[in-house]
Amino acid sequence: MGQLDILWEYQIFDMKMDKYNQMRKNIPLRYRLIELRDYLMKQQEQLIKYNDEADKKNNTLNRINHEYEIIANTFKADYNKIENTQVKTLKQLDEMHKTALELKEKLAKKEEELEALINDVQSLSTKLNEIRRNILKAKKEYSGIKSQYDQEVKKIQKEYQTLKAKRDDLRSKLSDSLIAKYNNLKNSRNTAVVKIENNCCGGCNMALAALVLEKLKQEGSIVECENCGRILYSGSSD
Numbered sequence: 001m002g003q004l005d006i007l008w009e010y011q012i013f014d015m016k017m018d019k020y021n022q023m024r025k026n027i028p029l030r031y032r033l034i035e036l037r038d039y040l041m042k043q044q045e046q047l048i049k050y051n052d053e054a055d056k057k058n059n060t061l062n063r064i065n066h067e068y069e070i071i072a073n074t075f076k077a078d079y080n081k082i083e084n085t086q087v088k089t090l091k092q093l094d095e096m097h098k099t100a101l102e103l104k105e106k107l108a109k110k111e112e113e114l115e116a117l118i119n120d121v122q123s124l125s126t127k128l129n130e131i132r133r134n135i136l137k138a139k140k141e142y143s144g145i146k147s148q149y150d151q152e153v154k155k156i157q158k159e160y161q162t163l164k165a166k167r168d169d170l171r172s173k174l175s176d177s178l179i180a181k182y183n184n185l186k187n188s189r190n191t192a193v194v195k196i197e198n199n200c201c202g203g204c205n206m207a208l209a210a211l212v213l214e215k216l217k218q219e220g221s222i223v224e225c226e227n228c229g230r231i232l233y234s235g236s237s238d
Protein backbone atom coordinates (compact mmCIF):
# COMPACT_ATOMS: atom_id res chain seq x y z
CA MET A 1 0.00 0.00 0.00
CA GLY A 2 1.27 3.41 -0.96
CA GLN A 3 1.05 6.52 1.21
CA LEU A 4 -2.13 7.61 -0.59
CA ASP A 5 -3.85 4.27 0.00
CA ILE A 6 -3.03 4.56 3.68
CA LEU A 7 -4.18 8.17 3.77
CA TRP A 8 -7.45 7.18 2.15
CA GLU A 9 -8.04 4.54 4.85
CA TYR A 10 -6.96 7.03 7.46
CA GLN A 11 -9.59 9.48 6.23
CA ILE A 12 -12.32 6.84 6.40
CA PHE A 13 -11.60 6.17 10.08
CA ASP A 14 -11.11 9.84 10.80
CA MET A 15 -14.50 10.71 9.34
CA LYS A 16 -16.21 7.87 11.16
CA MET A 17 -14.74 9.26 14.38
CA ASP A 18 -16.22 12.65 13.57
CA LYS A 19 -19.57 10.97 13.04
CA TYR A 20 -19.38 9.33 16.47
CA ASN A 21 -18.49 12.64 18.03
CA GLN A 22 -21.57 14.16 16.43
CA MET A 23 -23.67 11.23 17.62
CA ARG A 24 -22.49 11.74 21.16
CA LYS A 25 -23.49 15.40 21.00
CA ASN A 26 -26.86 14.58 19.46
CA ILE A 27 -28.10 11.85 21.76
CA PRO A 28 -31.78 12.85 22.15
CA LEU A 29 -31.66 12.10 25.88
CA ARG A 30 -29.10 14.85 26.25
CA TYR A 31 -31.71 17.49 25.41
CA ARG A 32 -34.14 16.09 27.97
CA LEU A 33 -31.34 16.18 30.56
CA ILE A 34 -30.61 19.83 29.80
CA GLU A 35 -34.34 20.62 30.00
CA LEU A 36 -34.66 18.86 33.34
CA ARG A 37 -31.56 20.56 34.72
CA ASP A 38 -32.95 23.99 33.80
CA TYR A 39 -36.33 23.09 35.26
CA LEU A 40 -34.73 21.93 38.52
CA MET A 41 -32.73 25.13 38.80
CA LYS A 42 -35.90 27.22 38.37
CA GLN A 43 -37.77 25.16 40.94
CA GLN A 44 -34.91 25.57 43.43
CA GLU A 45 -35.04 29.33 42.92
CA GLN A 46 -38.81 29.29 43.54
CA LEU A 47 -38.29 27.18 46.63
CA ILE A 48 -35.84 29.71 48.07
CA LYS A 49 -38.17 32.60 47.21
CA TYR A 50 -41.24 31.03 48.82
CA ASN A 51 -39.22 29.88 51.84
CA ASP A 52 -38.11 33.47 52.42
CA GLU A 53 -41.67 34.65 52.05
CA ALA A 54 -42.89 32.03 54.51
CA ASP A 55 -40.23 33.13 57.01
CA LYS A 56 -41.36 36.72 56.75
CA LYS A 57 -45.03 35.76 57.18
CA ASN A 58 -44.15 33.68 60.22
CA ASN A 59 -42.37 36.64 61.78
CA THR A 60 -45.40 38.84 61.18
CA LEU A 61 -47.62 36.13 62.59
CA ASN A 62 -45.56 36.05 65.79
CA ARG A 63 -45.67 39.82 66.09
CA ILE A 64 -49.46 39.99 65.70
CA ASN A 65 -49.90 37.12 68.12
CA HIS A 66 -47.86 39.06 70.62
CA GLU A 67 -49.93 42.21 70.08
CA TYR A 68 -53.11 40.19 70.45
CA GLU A 69 -51.88 38.84 73.77
CA ILE A 70 -51.10 42.31 75.11
CA ILE A 71 -54.59 43.55 74.27
CA ALA A 72 -56.18 40.43 75.70
CA ASN A 73 -54.19 40.83 78.93
CA THR A 74 -55.24 44.48 79.31
CA PHE A 75 -58.82 43.45 78.81
CA LYS A 76 -58.44 40.74 81.43
CA ALA A 77 -56.77 43.10 83.93
CA ASP A 78 -59.66 45.56 83.66
CA TYR A 79 -62.12 42.75 84.03
CA ASN A 80 -60.34 41.59 87.19
CA LYS A 81 -60.65 45.07 88.66
CA ILE A 82 -64.42 44.82 88.35
CA GLU A 83 -64.39 41.33 89.78
CA ASN A 84 -62.37 42.46 92.77
CA THR A 85 -64.67 45.44 93.29
CA GLN A 86 -61.81 47.86 92.90
CA VAL A 87 -64.14 50.02 90.84
CA LYS A 88 -65.90 52.40 93.16
CA THR A 89 -67.76 54.97 91.08
CA LEU A 90 -70.17 54.82 88.21
CA LYS A 91 -67.92 57.16 86.23
CA GLN A 92 -65.02 54.76 86.63
CA LEU A 93 -67.23 51.93 85.44
CA ASP A 94 -68.38 53.97 82.49
CA GLU A 95 -64.82 54.67 81.45
CA MET A 96 -63.87 51.07 81.84
CA HIS A 97 -66.80 50.06 79.72
CA LYS A 98 -65.65 52.46 77.03
CA THR A 99 -62.11 51.09 77.18
CA ALA A 100 -63.43 47.58 77.05
CA LEU A 101 -65.34 48.34 73.87
CA GLU A 102 -62.24 49.84 72.29
CA LEU A 103 -60.15 46.85 73.28
CA LYS A 104 -62.81 44.52 71.92
CA GLU A 105 -62.64 46.34 68.59
CA LYS A 106 -58.85 46.14 68.54
CA LEU A 107 -59.00 42.45 69.30
CA ALA A 108 -61.45 41.90 66.45
CA LYS A 109 -59.08 43.70 64.06
CA LYS A 110 -56.10 41.65 65.21
CA GLU A 111 -58.17 38.51 64.75
CA GLU A 112 -58.92 39.55 61.20
CA GLU A 113 -55.24 40.20 60.53
CA LEU A 114 -54.35 36.85 62.01
CA GLU A 115 -56.91 35.04 59.92
CA ALA A 116 -55.64 36.64 56.71
CA LEU A 117 -52.06 35.80 57.60
CA ILE A 118 -52.88 32.21 58.47
CA ASN A 119 -54.53 31.88 55.06
CA ASP A 120 -51.41 33.32 53.40
CA VAL A 121 -49.13 30.98 55.31
CA GLN A 122 -51.31 28.03 54.38
CA SER A 123 -51.32 28.83 50.67
CA LEU A 124 -47.56 29.36 50.80
CA SER A 125 -47.08 26.03 52.46
CA THR A 126 -49.25 24.39 49.76
CA LYS A 127 -47.05 25.97 47.10
CA LEU A 128 -43.88 24.88 48.87
CA ASN A 129 -45.11 21.31 49.10
CA GLU A 130 -45.98 21.32 45.43
CA ILE A 131 -42.51 22.60 44.51
CA ARG A 132 -40.86 19.98 46.70
CA ARG A 133 -42.93 17.28 45.01
CA ASN A 134 -42.00 18.63 41.56
CA ILE A 135 -38.32 18.68 42.48
CA LEU A 136 -38.40 15.10 43.73
CA LYS A 137 -40.18 13.95 40.58
CA ALA A 138 -37.77 15.79 38.26
CA LYS A 139 -34.73 14.52 40.15
CA LYS A 140 -35.96 10.96 39.84
CA GLU A 141 -36.53 11.38 36.10
CA TYR A 142 -33.13 13.04 35.74
CA SER A 143 -31.19 10.25 37.40
CA GLY A 144 -33.08 7.63 35.37
CA ILE A 145 -32.34 9.36 32.08
CA LYS A 146 -28.79 10.15 33.16
CA SER A 147 -27.88 6.50 33.64
CA GLN A 148 -29.43 5.65 30.24
CA TYR A 149 -27.53 8.53 28.70
CA ASP A 150 -24.26 7.48 30.33
CA GLN A 151 -24.69 4.00 28.91
CA GLU A 152 -25.22 5.35 25.41
CA VAL A 153 -22.19 7.61 25.73
CA LYS A 154 -20.14 4.68 26.95
CA LYS A 155 -21.19 2.61 23.95
CA ILE A 156 -20.34 5.39 21.52
CA GLN A 157 -17.09 6.06 23.35
CA LYS A 158 -16.10 2.42 23.03
CA GLU A 159 -16.66 2.35 19.27
CA TYR A 160 -14.90 5.68 19.00
CA GLN A 161 -11.84 4.30 20.78
CA THR A 162 -11.77 1.27 18.47
CA LEU A 163 -11.80 3.55 15.44
CA LYS A 164 -9.17 5.78 16.98
CA ALA A 165 -6.83 2.86 17.57
CA LYS A 166 -7.16 1.85 13.92
CA ARG A 167 -6.68 5.41 12.72
CA ASP A 168 -3.66 6.00 14.97
CA ASP A 169 -2.11 2.79 13.71
CA LEU A 170 -2.32 4.14 10.16
CA ARG A 171 -1.06 7.51 11.35
CA SER A 172 2.28 5.95 12.30
CA LYS A 173 2.73 4.86 8.69
CA LEU A 174 2.22 8.36 7.25
CA SER A 175 4.75 11.16 6.98
CA ASP A 176 4.27 14.21 9.18
CA SER A 177 4.16 16.53 6.20
CA LEU A 178 1.36 14.53 4.57
CA ILE A 179 -0.65 14.53 7.80
CA ALA A 180 -0.14 18.27 8.14
CA LYS A 181 -1.41 18.76 4.59
CA TYR A 182 -4.34 16.46 5.33
CA ASN A 183 -5.30 18.36 8.48
CA ASN A 184 -5.12 21.74 6.74
CA LEU A 185 -7.38 20.50 3.93
CA LYS A 186 -9.78 18.87 6.34
CA ASN A 187 -10.14 22.13 8.25
CA SER A 188 -10.71 24.25 5.17
CA ARG A 189 -12.49 21.78 2.81
CA ASN A 190 -13.99 19.18 5.18
CA THR A 191 -12.57 16.36 3.05
CA ALA A 192 -8.87 16.19 2.26
CA VAL A 193 -8.59 13.22 -0.07
CA VAL A 194 -11.02 12.70 -2.95
CA LYS A 195 -11.41 10.04 -5.59
CA ILE A 196 -11.26 10.82 -9.26
CA GLU A 197 -14.58 10.25 -11.00
CA ASN A 198 -14.67 10.30 -14.81
CA ASN A 199 -11.45 12.31 -14.91
CA CYS A 200 -13.04 14.90 -12.61
CA CYS A 201 -12.10 15.89 -9.07
CA GLY A 202 -14.46 14.07 -6.67
CA GLY A 203 -14.43 17.12 -4.41
CA CYS A 204 -15.25 20.03 -6.69
CA ASN A 205 -16.22 18.21 -9.92
CA MET A 206 -13.74 20.16 -11.97
CA ALA A 207 -12.40 18.29 -15.04
CA LEU A 208 -8.76 17.43 -14.49
CA ALA A 209 -6.11 18.43 -16.99
CA ALA A 210 -4.37 15.68 -18.93
CA LEU A 211 -1.10 16.65 -17.30
CA VAL A 212 -2.59 16.15 -13.83
CA LEU A 213 -3.97 12.75 -14.79
CA GLU A 214 -0.55 11.83 -16.18
CA LYS A 215 1.17 12.86 -12.95
CA LEU A 216 -1.21 10.70 -10.95
CA LYS A 217 0.09 7.61 -12.69
CA GLN A 218 3.55 8.17 -11.25
CA GLU A 219 4.13 6.03 -8.21
CA GLY A 220 4.16 7.84 -4.89
CA SER A 221 3.34 11.27 -6.21
CA ILE A 222 0.92 13.48 -4.25
CA VAL A 223 -1.19 15.47 -6.70
CA GLU A 224 -3.61 18.18 -5.72
CA CYS A 225 -6.65 19.38 -7.62
CA GLU A 226 -5.71 22.65 -9.29
CA ASN A 227 -9.12 24.08 -8.47
CA CYS A 228 -9.88 23.09 -4.85
CA GLY A 229 -6.49 21.90 -3.65
CA ARG A 230 -7.72 18.53 -2.39
CA ILE A 231 -5.42 15.54 -2.67
CA LEU A 232 -6.46 13.40 -5.61
CA TYR A 233 -6.74 9.64 -5.23
CA SER A 234 -7.15 7.32 -8.20
CA GLY A 235 -8.05 4.27 -6.13
CA SER A 236 -6.28 1.36 -4.57
CA SER A 237 -3.18 0.42 -6.50
CA ASP A 238 -3.21 -3.21 -5.47
Ligand SMILES: [Zn+2]
Pocket residue numbers: 201202203204205206225226227228229230
Ligand atom coordinates in the same frame (compact mmCIF):
# COMPACT_ATOMS: atom_id res chain seq x y z
ZN1 LIG B 1 -11.13 19.80 -6.84
